[in-house]
Amino acid sequence: MGNYQKIESAVIHGGIYGDKTTGAVNVPIYQTSTYEQSGLGQNTGWEYSRTGNPTRAALEALIAELEGGTAGFAFGSGMAAITAVLQLFQSGDRVVISSNVYGGTYRVLDKVFQRFGLSYTIADTTDLDAFEKALTPDVKAVLVESPANPLLTVTDLAAVAERAKRRGALTIVDNTFMTPYLQRPLTLGADIVVHSATKYLGGHSDVVAGLAVVNDAALAEKLAFLQNATGGVLGPFDSFLLLRGIKTLAVRMDRHVQNAEQAAAWLKQNPSVSKVYYPGLPCAQGYEINRKQAKNGGAMISFELHEDCDIRKFFASLRLVALAESLGGVESLVCHPASMTHASIPYEVRQKVGITDGLIRLSVGIENWSDLRDDLAQAIKLSKEN
Numbered sequence: 001m002g003n004y005q006k007i008e009s010a011v012i013h014g015g016i017y018g019d020k021t022t023g024a025v026n027v028p029i030y031q032t033s034t035y036e037q038s039g040l041g042q043n044t045g046w047e048y049s050r051t052g053n054p055t056r057a058a059l060e061a062l063i064a065e066l067e068g069g070t071a072g073f074a075f076g077s078g079m080a081a082i083t084a085v086l087q088l089f090q091s092g093d094r095v096v097i098s099s100n101v102y103g104g105t106y107r108v109l110d111k112v113f114q115r116f117g118l119s120y121t122i123a124d125t126t127d128l129d130a131f132e133k134a135l136t137p138d139v140k141a142v143l144v145e146s147p148a149n150p151l152l153t154v155t156d157l158a159a160v161a162e163r164a165k166r167r168g169a170l171t172i173v174d175n176t177f178m179t180p181y182l183q184r185p186l187t188l189g190a191d192i193v194v195h196s197a198t199k200y201l202g203g204h205s206d207v208v209a210g211l212a213v214v215n216d217a218a219l220a221e222k223l224a225f226l227q228n229a230t231g232g233v234l235g236p237f238d239s240f241l242l243l244r245g246i247k248t249l250a251v252r253m254d255r256h257v258q259n260a261e262q263a264a265a266w267l268k269q270n271p272s273v274s275k276v277y278y279p280g281l282p283c284a285q286g287y288e289i290n291r292k293q294a295k296n297g298g299a300m301i302s303f304e305l306h307e308d309c310d311i312r313k314f315f316a317s318l319r320l321v322a323l324a325e326s327l328g329g330v331e332s333l334v335c336h337p338a339s340m341t342h343a344s345i346p347y348e349v350r351q352k353v354g355i356t357d358g359l360i361r362l363s364v365g366i367e368n369w370s371d372l373r374d375d376l377a378q379a380i381k382l383s384k385e386n
């Protein structure tokens, strides 16, 4: 920490600030694969950019500081970060995942890691008794999201981490939906935080990236080894884009959340909307727990339209809000989890966890709320005409 106390300053001044050689206020893009050595065994501390690159290192130091960790690692995507973290485990081990986990996380465990003998159990982590039952002796890790994708269900992160620790399992929290500005899982007892930095951290829908943060030296050493050994690293230019995006994280999140709170309240009172999922609504599952562990409800909302609305027409009628995968950018996006983000989860599993075919997920952007409201209203109206 430098000459500041608060995260609004840390996003701008944290990690490694500027460039000592020139006084540049931004860390330069070190677009290099290798570094000249002055003699055998003599180097500047930089040898090869898979192992380390100054622009990536600045980003890694920044995310570690923001999450309250001791070491950060940047990867080419959120899935590359999650994959590297899962490579900490071995054949015979088991990972417990929360039932609404990101579709790609489920897929990599089911289709890739399972082939190497790493098993998984899906558990409802919002129910601590059900979660405890899933903690069989072979469980070495628990991977949770809170709020979870796409039903925004809240898991008590401190309670889960405490129970996992008692059984000797690590707690991994995917903090993509909240960012360290709204929630810091390491301070709640988690061992590893992962991010799809593609989303709010990047914030402008212009980079695909992943991050992992730990606060334990032994874990840091293992992850550094895995990052270098398996090589899914983030390039210097994309590291720069993330450094740039993170500088405005606090102001962006404030506006995202302000719009989301208005959107959730508006959807809630709309007669054409049958369900609203938003952890910032007092009637939401886990509202109190979320309030305890996070600054607010974030900016992701899911909802269902009444049966007299045709959701195909709803999607086709939107003019400002774009239909797209992803979330967390300045622009508002909607998606259809059943056919898009969660399509890799089998139909029966989707029904069981509540990802119905009528579910709509809204990533609330930072446009003016009244423009967003008008667009949603006209699309809902058109979805009812035939």
Ligand SMILES: *Cc1c(COP(=O)(O)O)cnc(C)c1O
Residues within 6 Å of the ligand: 077, 078, 079, 080, 102, 104, 145, 149, 174, 176, 177, 195, 196, 197, 198, 199, 208, 209, 210
């Ligand atoms: C998008 C996302 C991922 C995957 O990240 P990529 O950057 O797309 O690889 C993982 N977890 C969550 C919660 C996500 O939203």
